Amino acid sequence: MTMNSLSNLAVFGTGAMAGALAPHFARPGRALTVSGRTRTEVERLASELGATAMGWRDAADAADVILLAVHWAGVDDVLIAAGADDGLLEGKVIVDCGNPVEVEKFTLVHPEESLSVKIQRRTGARVVKAFNLAHIDVWRAMPDYGAGGLMVPICGDDPAAKSAVAGLVDEVGATAIDVGELRQALHLEAAAAVVIRHLFGGADTSATFNLVSARSASSSSISRASRGDICTPKPV
Numbered sequence: 001m002t003m004n005s006l007s008n009l010a011v012f013g014t015g016a017m018a019g020a021l022a023p024h025f026a027r028p029g030r031a032l033t034v035s036g037r038t039r040t041e042v043e044r045l046a047s048e049l050g051a052t053a054m055g056w057r058d059a060a061d062a063a064d065v066i067l068l069a070v071h072w073a074g075v076d077d078v079l080i081a082a083g084a085d086d087g088l089l090e091g092k093v094i095v096d097c098g099n100p101v102e103v104e105k106f107t108l109v110h111p112e113e114s115l116s117v118k119i120q121r122r123t124g125a126r127v128v129k130a131f132n133l134a135h136i137d138v139w140r141a142m143p144d145y146g147a148g149g150l151m152v153p154i155c156g157d158d159p160a161a162k163s164a165v166a167g168l169v170d171e172v173g174a175t176a177i178d179v180g181e182l183r184q185a186l187h188l189e190a191a192a193a194v195v196i197r198h199l200f201g202g203a204d205t206s207a208t209f210n211l212v213s214a215r216s217a218s219s220s221s222i223s224r225a226s227r228g229d230i231c232t233p234k235p236v
């Protein structure tokens with residue numbers, strides 16, 4: 001899969017995350033579609049983005065990459081509506097930004113298995129976890145995180161899918177950092193529970209984990225110049 005595979009991108013969901021991320025992905029030469037369960041919201045977001053409003057199934061069929069930005073409790077309904085049972089999502093790249101976090105206790109709803117792994121097993125898609133660790137205000141405006149910028153951990157089992165998603169991270173204005181296979185998504189979801197608790201405690205909405213090293217903070221070697229590449233941390 002090459003960066004050209006980003007030329008057909010579907011956004012599933014019309015809520016806060018879809019509204020924060022999708023504007024970065026509306027680019028000339030890209031077919032961008034929006035799907036959701038509330039027709040007026042789908043039409044509103046599609047019109048804002050200059051995208052095409054489409055039903056789940058048609059959008060899934062047309063897309064190479066799907067940004068799944070629906071509430072975790074609705075994910076299964078959406079996957080079924082998009083043709084998971086008929087194999088329509090098999091091989092597609094699904095970007096999962098979801099956090100199945102119980103916000104009264106700040107714990108994972110299903111601590112034994114990540115949402116991402118469930119989605120991959122349910123669909124046969126190539127799922128990549130990304131964008132789950134920061135608040136929508138970050139994705140909307142990309143605050144200044146200093147010389148190294150914001151490192152966005154991504155994980156997945158398919159290198160080409162991760163490379164495509166690293167391209168999307170780049171378009172948002174951050175740098176993807178490969179933290180391993182999709183099984184690591186459980187840890188990213190758990191880390192999100194910590195961030196969410198911190199934000200609920202009154203922290204500035206730009207507060208997030210950032211995988212920086214002294215080298216990246218003092219040089220621009222893994223900043224914008226190389227965005228699109230995935231930074232793989234060296235073993236410690």
Ligand SMILES: NC(=O)c1ccc[n+]([C@@H]2O[C@H](COP(=O)([O-])OP(=O)(O)OC[C@H]3O[C@@H](n4cnc5c(N)ncnc54)[C@H](OP(=O)(O)O)[C@@H]3O)[C@@H](O)[C@H]2O)c1
Pocket residue numbers: 013014015016017018036037038041069070071072073074075077078097098099100131132133134135136137
């Ligand atoms: N908000 C953040 O700062 C943030 C940051 C990182 C990650 N996330 C994660 O991103 C995901 C989306 O969050 P969000 O903030 O965008 O939530 P949101 O604003 O509440 O939007 C949720 C979206 O999911 C849709 N939805 C819910 N249940 C559905 C169902 N059964 N079938 C179809 N669609 C359904 C909603 O449709 P309707 O409009 O029709 O209700 C809406 O489009 C969540 O997993 C969240 O944990 C959020």
